[in-house]
Amino acid sequence: MAATAVDADVIVIGAGPTGLMLAGELCLGGARVVVLEKLTEPTGQSRGLGFTARAMEVFDARGLLSRFGQGETVEISPMGHFGGTVFDFTVLPDAHFGARGIPQSITEQVLEDWAGELGADIRRGWEFVSLDDGYLDGDGVHLTARDPQGAERRLHAHWLVGCDGGASRVRAAAGFGFPGRDATRGMYLADVTGVELRHRPLGERTPHGMVMSAPLSEGVDRIIVCPDGTPAHERERTVTYDEVARAWHHITGEDITGGKADWVSSFTDATRQAEQYRRGRVFLAGDAAHIHLPAGGQGLSTGVQDAVNLGWKLAAVIRGENSPELLDSYHEERHAAGRRLLMNTRAQGIVYLGGAESDPLRELFGELIQYDDVKRHLAGMVSHVDLRYDFGEDDTHPLTGRRLPPRRFTGAYGTLRIAQLLRSGRGVLLDLADDADVRREASEWQGRVSVATLTAPSADDGDVLAGATAVLVRPDGYVAWAGSPADGDPKRLRAALERWFGPADRAPATARPAV
Template identity: 65%
Template sequence: METEQETFDADVVIVGAGPTGLMLAGELRLGGATVVVVERLEEPTGQSRGLGFTARAMEVFDQRGLLPRFGDLQTSPMGHFGGIQFDYTVLEGAHFGARGIPQSRTEAVLEEWARSLGTDLRRGWELLELDQDRHGVTVTAGTPEGVRTLRARYLVGCDGGHSAVRKAAGFDFPGTDATRGMYLADVVGCALKPRFLGERLPGGMVMAAPLAEGVDRIIVCEHGAPPPDRSETPAFEEVADAWQRLTGEDIHGGDADWVSAFTDATRQVTEYRRGRVLLAGDAAHIHLPAGGQGLSTGVQDAVNLGWKLAAEVRGRAPAGLLDTYHGERHPVGERLLVNTRAQGMLFLGGPEMDPLRALFGELIAHDSVKRHLAGAVSHLDIHYGDEDGGHPLVGRRIGHHVLHTASGSTSTTELLHPALGVLLDLADDGDLRDAAAGWKDRVTTVTAAPAAGDPFAGAAAVLVRPDGHVAWVSPDAKSTLPNMLRRWFGERLA
């Protein structure tokens, strides 16, 4: 019989050591939670289906001081939606994301960070079953040493589209089955014409981009071909056959570092939390890859969840805080599925889609349409809460702004490195600082002035959550600040 004093192996067990799981581990450790990550693979594969991340994911990494670890990053103002190109910088701060960053590199950066914060990563541990009760979750895993069990207060599945956690915990996963499939291969020894944004051909679509000297990443989608069996790794010969049918080019003389297949199956769980089991990333939503959005959405799921779950296990979370994870991220996932399905139809559909492509080409000439689409794919327009009424900053990301303080210059990005809340006192108001003093262990208060312009739209104070989204703005009155601090950060210090 469980008691409140029982011993746990960790506050949280995370299943899956991909970008989402590793990002969540780091966030939880910054919040003071103990974490064990279990991963069925004994070593990283080194394979990289993803080759970049969105503008908002770049901001998120920067807000934890991680961006310099990736080295020099290349971004492009020009992107596309469903293969139709346009300039993303029509939306302030937007671009088509960081390009050419293998997912293996992202995972290596995040693993080093998570381990440095004290994450216990156990490779070769495969989830066999789980059992939750009102106090916690028991995880049974197969390991190189035999079957082992772990006991945690919460379990988070970050184990991808075929999530064992999702299945074991009984999450509903409705959506649409695959209608088409694609091959992906890193081809060696073939001099291929670059097709960076893809080329639509009578029989389908092909894409090619150089990864390194003598290595090209190709994607092949053939009209009418049945979706591939993703439980088996396709042979390079299958890919080469399809490439030749579409392009007339023979690449059979080459080889492939690795080959995989994916489809346009689109699904999302109906709830991101069932009791003490939660899901994030591809475990919660699968879709056609488009613009690096999958990895980036998973990272943002983790950053939204991490500080809330850490507060919960440390006993300082206000009532209902953990439930806001589903409330905020499920709509983001829904919108992601809509935009990736639309892009798939536009880009991969046959001649029947030509009228829609022509009309879309006319619409995208309008700046308002460009801003809308750039915001959706870059993830810079994500908004939590009701957009009607209130200050326009509330619920939106804070962005990068340089600030002048009495001790020198800083930035909104740097202030978020510890994953604490941030209260910006923009009017040098001692009463405001006194009102926030009771939360000084969870919220950093900074008296500052913007370096240029007025990016805060006349606000006298701005309260920013650890995930970089604005929780509260005051043009003058301070009376509502304690309520907002309680709502997001719990009760004040005694």
């Protein structure tokens, strides 16, 4: 077996949306990244057709929305659903269901182009095989991979991240526990041509199951078929269009055998989550860390958010600006977010896919959804904009641990959104009171934290700031600290800077502006 040393800070296994987003984040932070993908080329299949509101904000923060073919005004859907119960997401300020009609293949291409431009070495046709011992305590990770010619290669990096999906080999090789619930039913997904279908974009139940159908492009319909009583499929089993057509006919009575499928796939309602997202120098992200019933594009969107949460932290450790202990916060923050994801997708499955026994629950949801408080709660949950990380005793302000909403601030360069200030991948300190002490404090973190002296939003929108005159925002858009140094908070600001961005520089310089 040939021995090949790869000079990489991080090896990422898997070139799906999670792995590619992570590669881009790491490169943006100055890390050297190799991505190994067993497929020789993208499949072109698009299990996902969009992403949540929070994922859109993440893409916006890296300047990627304009790459989706619709400019920075990517088409959004104000209407969404929870378990098939439809409601208007605009009951929440800034909220919407997310982007619709963007095939996963396009999302992957956008992210692959971006990561490649930043320097990621994306190697297709390379398959992860095994992991050497010592990854918990060693100074690096040694692994074996099979190259496109079938030869086994020894590779080395300081860190390894498994983004290789629900059947993750990295997860198994590194010994991560993956408890949860086994699948109870099998379901189908297909893009169909050559038949006329009545559109059922939010699903339709019959005594035999549930189906969904919606136009994907000219002459192509996306169908989802969920027959009752169908046992769970083996993950590797090949599904045929005839099988899908039979299930469609059983549920609806409609004959679609005259059509054909561009591709077909299957999925289940299995629900599992890794016990840990980090073991030594090995991490999991995306479907490698959590699997669940697909509901509202949350899987892809959660994987993207996993990647951004881990990426800036790992890059900071690689640059030597922070200690490896910072990486523990990845598990703490994203494991809790994953638990909430699994809870809401399981709940939707019971409401959406349950038989007659779930009718009372569906009726109850129909009543509850009339209340604005319920709408706000559910909209925030499935759009991922209500997520709050637990920062312990540092949670001293209503904004702390939450993403900073996309408010518009006014500065010397005109009107700006927080996403525009995060394009570099650095943290940002918003000075909203033209406070020289705030700028002086941040000067000791030059290069890691930019400073923007801005005017807060109008009174109508300013309530989100709850009186804060300075806001420290992490590179992933979450608020690390908010308050008013003039009211006795300068020590807390300094503590937050040290916690998230490492020790201060010994020789302070002028704070670097954000714009």
